[in-house]
Amino acid sequence: MLDEMAIMKKIEFDGKKTFGFVDIGSGVTDDGAPAATQALVFMVVCVNDSWKVPIGFFFIHGMTGKEKANLVRECLHQLGQMGIKVISLTCPSCHFAMLSDLGASMDPENLDPSFPHPSSGHKIFVILDVCHMLKLLQNIVFLLVFSLSKIVKRSGPPSVYI
Structure with missing residues (x-):
């Protein structure tokens, strides 16, 4: 996860x-790095x-999908060396670029929600x-209701004829 x-x-x-600076565990400290x-x-x-x-945990300030995928690979490799078999990865839907770089396809036309383990291949x-x-769906519904209420306020309530 x-x-x-x-x-x-x-x-x-x-x-x-x-x-407080960006730190991805490399041991390199750079005062020129951005604040996390x-x-x-x-x-x-x-x-x-x-x-x-x-x-x-890694302190970051914006990270590409490729960089996140490299961290995932490293974590999977380390867990594999300890004898822990990882069977799934749970993450928010905003990580599609990372998932694509790992080898998973979340495209509805070509759905393959899996990728090979970097060490064992399973x-x-x-x-x-x-x-x-x-939460994303709730935000979308709220924005839709808010937009519709603004339209109704501008044009008045709808007229209904029976």
Whole structure:
């Protein structure tokens, strides 16, 4: 499972180290890097037991689908080395570029919601986050209702003849 969370854009210095810049775990610190505005979080959820564990987080400021796909591949590789078999990846629907780079096709005409594991080659299935999809649908309905109410206010209530 992966998701992005907004974080406060703030640079701090504790006397020894500077915090708040983009950090993708490479160990390279660059004061010229932009301030991070999001945390990209990876979590493993067990399907045949009742546990979930965050396995990584990266402080980012806008990241391409290709860059996210590389982080997913690295996480999958590390999990495979520990003997954990990943069978699915759950993410919001806004990650289509990343999913495409991984090898999944979310195109309705050519749907193949899976991609090969980078180490073992077995299929990993993509599951879009249903809660996120419902929030998007709610926002669309709200915008539609708001737009229609503006039209009704301008033109008055509809006339009905019986």
